[in-house]
Amino acid sequence: DTEVTQTPKHLVMGMTNKKSLKCEQHMGHRAMYWYKQKAKKPPELMFVYSYEKLSINESVPSRFSPECPNSSLLNLHLHALQPEDSALYLCASSQSTAFYNSPLHFGNGTRLTVT
Amino acid sequence: KQEVTQIPAALSVPEGENLVLNCSFTDSAIYNLQWFRQDPGKGLTSLLLIQSSQREQTSGRLNASLDKSSGRSTLYIAASQPGDSATYLCAVQTGTASKLTFGTGTRLQVTL
Numbered sequence: 001d002t003e004v005t006q007t008p009k010h011l012v013m014g015m016t017n018k019k020s021l022k023c024e025q026h027m028g029h030r031a032m033y034w035y036k037q038k039a040k041k042p043p044e045l046m047f048v049y050s051y052e053k054l055s056i057n058e059s060v061p062s063r064f065s066p067e068c069p070n071s072s073l074l075n076l077h078l079h080a081l082q083p084e085d086s087a088l089y090l091c092a093s094s095q096s097t098a099f100y101n102s103p104l105h106f107g108n109g110t111r112l113t114v115t
Numbered sequence: 116k117q118e119v120t121q122i123p124a125a126l127s128v129p130e131g132e133n134l135v136l137n138c139s140f141t142d143s144a145i146y147n148l149q150w151f152r153q154d155p156g157k158g159l160t161s162l163l164l165i166q167s168s169q170r171e172q173t174s175g176r177l178n179a180s181l182d183k184s185s186g187r188s189t190l191y192i193a194a195s196q197p198g199d200s201a202t203y204l205c206a207v208q209t210g211t212a213s214k215l216t217f218g219t220g221t222r223l224q225v226t227l
Binding site for chain 2 (some may be wrong): 100111
């Protein structure tokens with residue numbers, strides 16, 4: 001079982017809906033990440049949080065809004081998405097962005113379909 | 116811009132065979148290289164992490180090597196098993212904030 005838990009596992013939403021993806025880890029990690037993965041493609045970084053502060057935004061459209069309410073939780077708020085946003089959204093965590101020997105731990109992802 | 120390539124894109128081998136997966140990257144200024152496996156529809160599982168100052172890492176039947184100067188890494192899997200069937204991804208960390216650039220992946224199938 002993965003130590004990073006993502007909910008929901010599957011989500012279908014219309015282009016006018018507002019929904020949120022949730023991610024939780026209890027490993028004491030202080031860095032958390034959102035990745036987007038399209039079918040048969042490698043994951044692409046979206047956001048990085050370090051000590052609950054946003055440190056990287058990879059020019060992601062504003063219809064994706066991340067939130068890190070505490071060191072264990074990471075949310076991704078979705079609004080007015082497009083069908084091309086359909087993908088597997090992966091959350092990951094690591095000890096710290098400053099540790100170069102700290103592997104990333106991934107959750108199983110949320111499969112998002114935008115209709 | 117860092118680019119990471121994996122060869123082959125797909126590989127099918129009979130059970131018990133030893134195999135090598137390849138990863139190459141264009142910018143040798145990396146902090147580490149990580150190997151992951153991904154099962155269909157699932158997240159990524161970390162297999163091995165090699166720091167830039169290291170040459171190899173081993174875990175069970177897996178051995179990963181790193182030649183930073185030539186921009187190459189290999190993942191050696193000994194005595195392959197059907198349970199090893201998955202997509203294997205390498206990723207390099209460059210710059211700050213643990214930003215990883217992933218390779219294109221190798222889809223491995225181990226047959227009985």
